[in-house]
Amino acid sequence: MDTWQNYLESYLLEQIEQHDDIEVRWGNKVVDLDDHKDHVTLSIQTPEGEYQHTSNWVVAADGGRSFIRSHLNLKMEGDSYEGRFVIADIRIKLDYPTERLAFFSPDWNPNNTILMHREPDDIWRFDYQLDPTVTPEEALKPENLKKAVADQLKMIGKDHLEWQLDWSTVYSARALTLPDFVHNRIIFVGDAAHLLPIFGVRGANTGFQDAFDLSWKLSLMAGVIKTCYKAIVPIGCKPPKKSVPKRESQRALCRRLAMAIRFCAMRYCHYH
Numbered sequence: 291m292d293t294w295q296n297y298l299e300s301y302l303l304e305q306i307e308q309h310d311d312i313e314v315r316w317g318n319k320v321v322d323l324d325d326h327k328d329h330v331t332l333s334i335q336t337p338e339g340e341y342q343h344t345s346n347w348v349v350a351a352d353g354g355r356s357f358i359r360s361h362l363n364l365k366m367e368g369d370s371y372e373g374r375f376v377i378a379d380i381r382i383k384l385d386y387p388t389e390r391l392a393f394f395s396p397d398w399n400p401n402n403t404i405l406m407h408r409e410p411d412d413i414w415r416f417d418y419q420l421d422p423t424v425t426p427e428e429a430l431k432p433e434n435l436k437k438a439v440a441d442q443l444k445m446i447g448k449d450h451l452e453w454q455l456d457w458s459t460v461y462s463a464r465a466l467t468l469p470d471f472v473h474n475r476i477i478f479v480g481d482a483a484h485l486l487p488i489f490g491v492r493g494a495n496t497g498f499q500d501a502f503d504l505s506w507k508l509s510l511m512a513g514v515i516k517t518c519y520k521a522i523v524p525i526g527c528k529p530p531k532k533s534v535p536k537r538e539s540q541r542a543l544c545r546r547l548a549m550a551i552r553f554c555a556m557r558y559c560h561y562h
């Protein structure tokens with residue numbers, strides 16, 4: 291299934307809007323943070339000024355150039371590959387089936403490959419390898435993009451069709467990961483935690499897996515903390531006269547722990 295990320299994000303927002311306990315704060319940028327033992331204080335910049343927010347846990351989902359990762363001076367490990375690729379999304383009516391087309395060493399781009407595939411709304415993605423001597427800035431100049439697309443369309447006999455450029459970028463493949471995603475109360479997910487080569491189309495997919503994985507684990511932690519708090523506090527304090535006997539409280543704690551684990555495990559199975 292091919293779904294654009296901007297569609298995906300709008301579907302996620304639709305879901306979020308149905309949950310009163312989730313608040314989206316647009317235009318809020320984390321510019322500083324203090325990681326205390328049991329909580330984190332974030333400094334957040336907004337158009338109206340800066341404010342501080344204190345949280346028990348922070349999920350760092352701030353992308354491949356993660357500010358939080360740099361701020362904590364965490365280094366990713368792995369490889370960055372040299373090859374650079376251009377993406378040119380163009381709007382055009384092509385009657386090809388919805389499958390990926392690959393062209394190897396075409397005359398207009400010898401020794402390199404070009405991929406074409408359909409996206410929603412009559413957009414076709416042209417994805418071609420860049421000659422190592424050409425800089426990304428040079429490749430993204432409108433005249434150079436136009437020439438590359440025109441050459442490819444000519445090669446496949448479609449140069450009589452009208453088209454417009456919708457979006458373009460240059461990317462390179464990286465296989466990098468943080469050795470550890472959890473740093474005290476800060477948990478890294480998505481591109482902030484790992485960068486996967488684009489060829490497997492797994493970047494966003496693994497971000498979703500992180501979110502599913504984390505949701506049941508945090509939920510388990512919250513459940514355990516809450517359960518322990520409720521059950522343990524009466525044991526630690528001097529029991530009021532008609533309190534539940536100690537053994538009963540411990541049994542209740544175990545039962546609640548088991549229920550929390552079962553509940554989270556069920557959610558985990560459901561998601562996977």
Ligand SMILES: Cc1cc2nc3c(=O)[nH]c(=O)nc-3n(C[C@H](O)[C@H](O)[C@H](O)COP(=O)(O)OP(=O)(O)OC[C@H]3O[C@@H](n4cnc5c(N)ncnc54)[C@H](O)[C@@H]3O)c2cc1C
Pocket residue numbers: 295318319320321351352353354356357358377459461479480481482488491492493494495496497
């Ligand atoms: C050309 C291309 C094609 C791709 N195709 C696919 C594909 O087909 N399938 C797939 O699974 N993946 C694909 N990927 C990878 C995918 O886009 C990424 O893995 C995914 O977007 C990562 O999501 P993320 O939420 O971790 O980070 P991002 O999408 O980068 O989101 C990070 C968010 O954090 C915000 N942010 C950053 N800094 C701060 C700060 N200091 N304070 C507050 N907010 C901040 C940003 O504004 C942004 O909203 C592709 C990537 C590229 C470049």
